[in-house]
Amino acid sequence: MERKVRVRFAPSPTGPLHIGGVRTALYNYLFAKKNGGDFILRIEDTDQGRFVPGAEEYIIETFKWLNLNFDEGVQKGGDYGPYRQSDRKEIYKEYAQRLIDSKNAYYAFDTNEELDAMRKQYESEKKTFQYDSSTRESLKNSITLPQDEVKRLLKENTPYVIRFLFPKDTTIEIDDLIRGKVKMNSNLLDDKVLFKSDGMPTYHLANVVDDHLMNITHVIRGEEWLPSTALHIMLYKAFDWEETKPEFAHLPLLLKPDGNGKLSKRDGDRLGFPVFPLIWVDPKTNEVSSGYRESGYLPEAVINMLALLGWNPGLDRDIFSLEELISLFSLDRISLSGAKFDLEKAKWFNHQYLQQRPNRVLAEDFSVILKEKGIDFDINYVEKVVYLVKERCSFVNELWEQSSFFFIAPNSYDEKVIKKRWKPSTNDDLYVLAERLNILDNFESNTLNETIHNFIEEREINLGQFMNCLRLSLVGKAMGPDLFEIAHLLGKKETIERIERAVKTISII
RNA sequence: GCCCCGUUCGUCUAGUUGGCCUAGGACGCAAGAUUUUCAUUCUUGAAAUCAGGGGUUCGAAUCCCCUACGGGGUACCA
Numbered sequence: 001m002e003r004k005v006r007v008r009f010a011p012s013p014t015g016p017l018h019i020g021g022v023r024t025a026l027y028n029y030l031f032a033k034k035n036g037g038d039f040i041l042r043i044e045d046t047d048q049g050r051f052v053p054g055a056e057e058y059i060i061e062t063f064k065w066l067n068l069n070f071d072e073g074v075q076k077g078g079d080y081g082p083y084r085q086s087d088r089k090e091i092y093k094e095y096a097q098r099l100i101d102s103k104n105a106y107y108a109f110d111t112n113e114e115l116d117a118m119r120k121q122y123e124s125e126k127k128t129f130q131y132d133s134s135t136r137e138s139l140k141n142s143i144t145l146p147q148d149e150v151k152r153l154l155k156e157n158t159p160y161v162i163r164f165l166f167p168k169d170t171t172i173e174i175d176d177l178i179r180g181k182v183k184m185n186s187n188l189l190d191d192k193v194l195f196k197s198d199g200m201p202t203y204h205l206a207n208v209v210d211d212h213l214m215n216i217t218h219v220i221r222g223e224e225w226l227p228s229t230a231l232h233i234m235l236y237k238a239f240d241w242e243e244t245k246p247e248f249a250h251l252p253l254l255l256k257p258d259g260n261g262k263l264s265k266r267d268g269d270r271l272g273f274p275v276f277p278l279i280w281v282d283p284k285t286n287e288v289s290s291g292y293r294e295s296g297y298l299p300e301a302v303i304n305m306l307a308l309l310g311w312n313p314g315l316d317r318d319i320f321s322l323e324e325l326i327s328l329f330s331l332d333r334i335s336l337s338g339a340k341f342d343l344e345k346a347k348w349f350n351h352q353y354l355q356q357r358p359n360r361v362l363a364e365d366f367s368v369i370l371k372e373k374g375i376d377f378d379i380n381y382v383e384k385v386v387y388l389v390k391e392r393c394s395f396v397n398e399l400w401e402q403s404s405f406f407f408i409a410p411n412s413y414d415e416k417v418i419k420k421r422w423k424p425s426t427n428d429d430l431y432v433l434a435e436r437l438n439i440l441d442n443f444e445s446n447t448l449n450e451t452i453h454n455f456i457e458e459r460e461i462n463l464g465q466f467m468n469c470l471r472l473s474l475v476g477k478a479m480g481p482d483l484f485e486i487a488h489l490l491g492k493k494e495t496i497e498r499i500e501r502a503v504k505t506i507s508i509i
Numbered sequence: 510g511c512c513c514c515g516u517u518c519g520u521c522u523a524g525u526u527g528g529c530c531u532a533g534g535a536c537g538c539a540a541g542a543u544u545u546u547c548a549u550u551c552u553u554g555a556a557a558u559c560a561g562g563g564g565u566u567c568g569a570a571u572c573c574c575c576u577a578c579g580g581g582g583u584a585c586c587a
Contacts, residue, residue: 012587047586112585128511128583161585179514188512188583196585203587227513227582252515253580262580305521308535312522316534335515335522338580342520345536351549392548402548417546467545479547 003244005037007218008211009070012044012203013055016280016289017062019341020222020254020263023306027251028220029068030307030329037217041073042210043084046200053283056084062277066299067322080214085206092201095209095239096162096194100142104238105194107142107160109153114140130190133168162195164204164231164238172230177218177249177331184230192231204228208235211246220249220331223338249331252310255338263341265289273343277302296395297346301353305346310339319352351394362386365396373400375407384489388481402480406489409498410476413506417478421468427503429461430473434499443492445484452484473502 009025011017032039041059045051060075072078082088099105108131115131122129129135136143141163142150154160170186194205201209211219229248236245254263257271268275268289278291292302304320312335313320313328320328354362363383370377389402433455437443440451452470456463471483474495480486487495 010587014587044587050586108585115585126510130511130583159585163585176514182513184513190583193585198585200585202585207587222581223514224581224587230513250514255580257520308521310521314523314525316523318521318535332525337515339522340520342536345521348536355549389548391550421546464545471546475546477547478545481546481548483545 003215003217005032005035005218006040006214006216007032007037007220008040008042008214008216010042010044010207010210010221011059012047012050013052013059014047014050015052015055015282016276016278016291017055017059018263018265019275019277019292019306022062022066022277022302023254023309024220024222024251025063026066026068026303026306027311027329027334030326031218031220031331032071033326034329038071039069040078040080040214040216041070041076041083042214043074043086044203044206045084045086046196046203046206048086048198048200058278058280065278065293066303068303085201085210088206088210089200091213092195092206092209093199096201096205099164099194099238100162102238103165105162105164107150107154108163108191108193109140109145109158109160111159131163132166132190133187136163136191159197161193161197163191164194164234166191166231166234172233174226174229174233174248176226176229177247178334179226179250179336182226182229184227186230186234189230192228194235204231204235208232208239212236212239212241212244215244216246218249219246220251223250223253226250249334252335253338254309255340257341257343262338271343273341273346296397297350298353298357301346301350304353305349309341310335318349347394354394354396355391359383359386359390362390362396362399366399369397369400370407377407381406381489388485388489392481405475405477405480406486409494409501410474412476413472413502414477417468417472418506421465421472422506423465423469425461426466426469427506429459429466430469430499430503432459433470434496434503437492437499438496440492443488443495445482445488448484448487469502470499472506473499 007028009028011021011025029039031037041063043056043059045056056074063070070076072080072083074083096105100107119129131139138144143165145153166186166189168187172184172186174182174184176182192204193202195201210216229250233245236242255261256263256267263275265275274290274292274295274297276289276291277293279294280289280291281287282289293299300322303322303325304318307320307325308318311329311333314333315328360383363379363386366386367377367379367382370382385403385406386399389399392402393399433452436451436455437448440447456466467483468478471478471480474483474486474490490498
């Protein structure tokens with residue numbers, strides 16, 4: 001019987017979610033939605049030592065911002081809860097016991113110190129210590145110790161861990177949906193700890209138990225999990241869950257843009273781009289890490305950019321809506337090699353999506369920035385400004401650089417432009433033009449266009465030269481959109497005042 | 510060290526049943542066009558002997574082997 005597709009995103013709350021993690025979640029989401037399945041959020045907080053307050057809320061908020069909604073999970077609920085592993089503690093204990101009973105796992109009483117000493121010793125002999133079939137016979141565990149000794153130790157609450165008993169000389173085959181068949185020999189794998197001495201399971205146990213109990217059909221996760229998948233497969237076998245074992249798909253990693261290695265937290269600040277979706281303030285150090293949201297990225301752009309970083313629909317275009325991504329998505333089009341993040345392309349994506357964003361909405365976003373600067377203009381005016389300048393912007397906050405002159409008259413004039421364009425006769429030309437504009441009762445841009453062109457023709461002055469001077473008067477620089485549109489939006493009074501001020505201020509004698 | 514995964518323009522990639530690949534697209538870069546300016550936009554261009562070397566084949570980016578390089582794993586972290 002075909003099972004309903006169920007995938008999970010299972011981050012551990014050890015800090016802000018990495019952008020690579022966001023991509024993993026996105027691929028899970030796309031896969032689920034493409035196949036009419038469920039997308040589940042499970043929090044893997046089995047390591048109490050690394051728990052960071054606020055991290056779970058950060059994760060929730062990230063997906064809220066991106067508008068990728070979970071069907072089940074922490075803070076949302078569902079039929080397979082609880083969805084936080086710390087709330088499932090008792091469950092794992094029971095399953096660990098099952099493995100002990102079926103002789104697939106055993107108690108180990110070796111202390112950390114003993115193990116460390118062992119590792120050091122092996123290292124000094126240029127060997128690698130591994131807790132496995134070759135060494136377990138000589139260590140302190142329920143295989144080597146007499147039964148009543150084991151019972152006594154457990155009764156006395158001696159700290160112990162439960163380790164998986166890896167069989168010797170077994171080949172484990174992983175059938176990865178992205179990579180195909182991967183084979184591993186059990187002799188190279190060690191008896192991983194499944195249950196820690198603090199009463200919590202490790203990732204391996206909790207993950208397999210939860211995926212089974214939550215009816216997960218596809219495990220889509222980062223490539224760093226590929227090596228331990230052999231253990232996971234053995235666990236499904238040990239539990240006799242092979243019938244409903246999920247399919248595995250291991251994603252390539254996100255690499256740093258320069259040099260080599262996995263994209264890390266530090267790269268962001270070093271190279272000037274966010275590696276986190278949202279801003280994050282470390283609760284311990286107060287260190288601030290920037291986020292895509294606060295840097296002005298649009299969620300749609302981030303999703304589009306991330307989707308194409310390691311996956312490609314094979315079409316000759318790059319812009320896809322979430323709906324398109326869902327219908328186009330398939331695991332077999334995921335690339336095998338790690339992808340380097342490209343800041344320039346990320347900006348380009350944002351530019352594309354910024355252009356699609358309605359002017360009214362952009363005007364509202366922009367008004368927030370304006371208010372912070374103590375500028376309060378009518379939203380309709382702001383919307384018109386946005387209409388004129390948005391195509392030259394990739395981010396909302398760039399609107400200010402491109403349009404500040406619409407709100408504040410220039411208080412200085414670009415010297416280079418003066419030097420190049422301003423003539424001794426310009427002051428007089430502009431003065432006369434101001435008088436001419438003053439008697440207009442229509443200040444529409446096409447009227448202005450006609451009036452000014454006639455003026456230039458009449459006086460036989462150079463078009464480019466004069467227009468640049470007029471622009472300088474209104475803008476202060478040689479930049480900005482169509483000059484007649486600027487004058488129109490500024491209005492008659494403001495336009496004339498700016499011309500007069502420029503005439504008074506600029507002198508080349 | 511050992512194990513696993515990978516390797517096409519600077520970057521993301523197309524190429525998945527070997528021939529239509531003198532290797533396509535996008536970002537970025539360069540030049541030109543448009544414009545009163547800056548940008549946008551448009552056009553054109555440079556850019557990968559398909560990591561290298563061996564095979565297999567009439568024919569290989571596509572299949573096999575080796576080497577190199579890159580990445581991941583090797584914790585009572587996930």
